[in-house]
Amino acid sequence: MASNSIALFFFALLSFSAVSLRSAFADNKEDPGLVMNFHKDACPQAEDIIKEQVRLLYKRHKKTAFSWLRNIFHDCGVQSCDASLLLYSTRRTLSEKETDRSFGLRNFSYIDNIKEAVERECPGVVSCSDILVLSARDGIVAVT
Template sequence: MAIKSRHCCTSFIFLLLPLLLQFYSAESDLQLNYYAHSCPNAEEIIKQQVIKLYNKHGNTAVSWVRNLFHDCVVKSCDASLLLETVSGIESEQKSDRSFGMRNFKYVKTIKDALEAECPMTVSCADIVSLSARDGIVLLGGPRIEMKTGRKDSKGSYLSEVKSSIPNHNDSIQSVLSRFQSIGIDTQGTVALLGAHSVGRVHCVNLVHRLYPTVDPTLDPDYAEYLKGRCPSPDPDPEAVLYSRNDRETPMILDNMYYKNLLKHKGLLMIDQELTSDPTTSTFVEKMAADNGYFHDQFARAVVLLSENNPLTGDEGEIRKDCRFVNSD
């Protein structure tokens, strides 16, 4: 009887094993140094290209971080964001959630350097992730160990962008809910919003806090400064009308963002709401007090974001040109 029982347990384990392997396959296909044999210099090539582009166009570093967020939060980290509108594909870049995004053309610069070294080997999805990693370092942020092995999608998801990417005036609870749906907890979400420490915001996304009346949660002096940057309640979206996210360290990814929030100098509604919601305010205070803590939580959250539902194995392709799916 005992022998029969052991036989049944063994049979059950063998039946269960394929299911377990299937469940963990996507995660296990991502690994550190995925290109160690197929393209040993891949990560160094990306790093050097990111540095060159940063030295020539400093704002590219911010673009790489934003690309990671906009790509990975929509369905998967699969470079669908990079696809241009062609027959059968509508680019995610057409969404109003992509307003102000730029420097996509320089992704081709990075991809061309990789293709010259290792043709059809390194995915555009991994370029999105690794360029963000290297851009974060150039912005004074933490060095993040990031797995690779992603494949590229064969389609875009324009129709899903609005439901996937939070808007600047969404409630903090809806933002937390969205991030939790992809495995990022509250303190990770608060840390990711710290990316607003760098870059700038167009007046189109600011004027509702200034006109017809000033948002009472804004510091009055700061509100006057913003009115100087955005003098009209109806700014031209094509005009150069911006305010820096952080006036003191505008191109450094640091905890000045959280210090500003505590002074009622949050630029966007979603920023300032972090201090008024009890589920997030404690983390704001901790990150404002400790830049190392902010960096640790930011690094952890970026890894979780970068590993959201990747395409691996035969699920996608390696695009030759990140702007277009491969022709059959």
């Protein structure tokens, strides 16, 4: 019985927080936030291409879904995802994927493959951040 009360309390707190945050950001007309089917006008087939590429890669390499999810965990902050973990090191700066903190980050070549497939259809439209997020989503769906 006590665990139900605690769960209800946290649900109510989460609901209140979500409503409060929504009203706090409602005044910002410039930034719509996350948008479903964001690429439907500029590249309507983007999500289908990403899904198909993920399906093909998952068929060959079953553990790819977990690495995509881990990449999202490391790439996305409070405000956004920036695909910074895909950057290469320079002479002066060590990239995220090559630092000691990045143990377990892998399968960057798969993201490159997906990006190439999307670029063939819609050059310069779909960001690497979007590909990271959508491939993680589709990878997890493939596992379930």
